[in-house]
Amino acid sequence: MGLSTREIMDASLDLVGWEDVPADSTIYVPGDGIETALVGIDLESPELRLAASEGYDLALAHHPVGGRARLEFPAVLDRQVTFLTDHGVPEDEAEEAVAELRERTELSAHAANYRHDPSIAELLEQPYMNVHLAPDEVGRRAFVDAAESLDEEATVGDLVERLSTIPELATARTDVEVRVGRTDNAAGEVAIHHAAGTNGGAPVARTYFEHGVDTVIYIHAGGDDPRELREEFGDAKNLVVTGHIASDAIGMNALIDALEERGVDCTPVSGCGIGRES
Known part of the structure; x- marks a missing residue:
């Protein structure tokens, strides 16, 4: 039967007990009946072509490259403020510490070609998604x-x-x-x-x-x-x-394990699989 891209997103959230999809994670091209996945830290247009030519049901990336995950990425920086205040930093000082990074990230997101890799996946009809914050x-x-x-x-x-x-x-x-x-x-x-x-x-x-x-x-x-x-x-x-x-491989390896337990045959590339027992 395989899994849907939404079920795979939910599997990533289940690793940490979350319900809401973070701003830096998204499904670019949805798919159903997923039984095979090419999984990597970075999967962009060349890897999408590889996934399509090799017949993978899904290209599953860690880093966000486009769409909502690129444009709304600055929202996850709120966690930086939370981590600082958890260590006794006053909220106004925490916000000030993160302000430059937040501005730089917002400007970068606004300028990015958020359609580049997702549009290639669409052309190839290749299911494609990324999961970032939950594995981290x-x-x-x-x-x-x-x-x-x-x-x-x-x-x-x-x-x-x-x-x-x-x-x-x-x-x-x-x-x-x-x-x-x-x-x-x-x-x-x-x-x-x-x-x-x-x-x-x-x-x-x-x-x-x-x-x-x-x-x-x-x-x-x-x-x-x-x-x-x-x-x-x-x-x-x-x-x-x-x-x-x-460090990124820690969470992505955990996701690969969870998916394989549910019948998805995962091929790790681009940094995934480091330190993972086959």
Whole structure:
């Protein structure tokens, strides 16, 4: 019988107990009777042609590329404010920390060719969708569990070691890196800043540090952000970067497992499948 694209979207939400489809996730071309899926972190026009030519019932991507998921993407940045306030940052300061990122993201979304990849899928009659925030939340919770399993005396090195036991991070060719701080620093209060659209850059990390957080975890960081933070905080605070694709694979692998349990044969490409047992 197979699944519909809506049922696959619901399966992603079920991983984290959500009911509403996040703004950064959508079905570009709906489909029914899905029994095979090409699944990747990034699936764009070339991969859509591949999916169509190889007869896949669905192209299932992680990153948003168009439609609602591209245009409404800035809405998920609200979670950045929530994460900051959860660590004691006043709401007005949290909003200020996210303001530049929100504006940049809104401008980028408005300028984007939101029809490019979806229109190719339509031409190929290739069912196509992306699921972003819910799989990222799976990864975030894995990081929270890793951090909370440490004792109060744990160092940043202990945190890196514990994170590195997550199969996707252990298997990836990228390592968990300390971009700001030292491995022998106390991990102290740890903020997991993931599953909020993207990383918060130097402004968000700075705001955490100014309000007593000792260690911030991002899955990726821009080239200038660690330098800015080192210039301001030296080695006194810590920014740990887990690795973008490996971190994204955590939730996408969980979704692949859930779909295969329901009879969908998934072929992982483009970063999916890292650290996953076949």
